[in-house]
Amino acid sequence: MGTNMGLWKMADVSGLGHASLMATARNYLRLETLHAANDTISNAIAALPAFHLFDIQDAIHSSSDGQRMETQINTINARHSPKYFGLQKGVSSYTLVANHVPINAKIIGTHEHESHYVFDLLYNNTSDIRPE
Numbered sequence: 001m002g003t004n005m006g007l008w009k010m011a012d013v014s015g016l017g018h019a020s021l022m023a024t025a026r027n028y029l030r031l032e033t034l035h036a037a038n039d040t041i042s043n044a045i046a047a048l049p050a051f052h053l054f055d056i057q058d059a060i061h062s063s064s065d066g067q068r069m070e071t072q073i074n075t076i077n078a079r080h081s082p083k084y085f086g087l088q089k090g091v092s093s094y095t096l097v098a099n100h101v102p103i104n105a106k107i108i109g110t111h112e113h114e115s116h117y118v119f120d121l122l123y124n125n126t127s128d129i130r131p132e
Contacts, residue, residue, distance in 0.1 A: 006072060035126060038102075042127040045101050054099035062103070062131035064121055066092035066114045081110040096121040098131045 007025065011018040045051060055061075070090040071078045078089040094117055096104040104121045108114070122131065 039127045042101050042103050042129060046099075046127075046129050051099055051101070059132040060098050060129065062096055062098040062122070064094060064096045064114070064118055066094040066108070068092050068110055077107055077109045079109045079111045084110060094121070096125065096131075098129050101129065103127045103129050103131075 005013075007018055007021045010016075011021055014021075052060075068081070068084045068090055069092075070085050070088050074089065075091065077091045079091075080087070080089055084090055090110055092108050092110050092112070092114065094106050094108050094114055095102050096118075104125045104127075106117055106121060108117060
């Protein structure tokens, strides 16, 4: 659930019960609520005066990059990549960042070229931050 450790391990390290964490995950953690929460945080950061200190020539610029992570479960995007995971499978978390604030992300396979997703991340950005 976002920590790459699973609910059983999270229950062990947090002191909370697995059933409680499972109920919370099922009732409150949905793609729509995560998008809304991330947009709220990103928009609040963009409202701070320090946000525009990172502008380049009075324009908000963005960058994107993928971070490869080994997966614990087999998903449709998980692929073998001896370079990054040895004999295991993993995915690439491709993130769009504007002024050091992550504004959009997508999970892709490690075999896919990241540049094919740049427009997708920019176009489907739902925050109020609009990179130029």
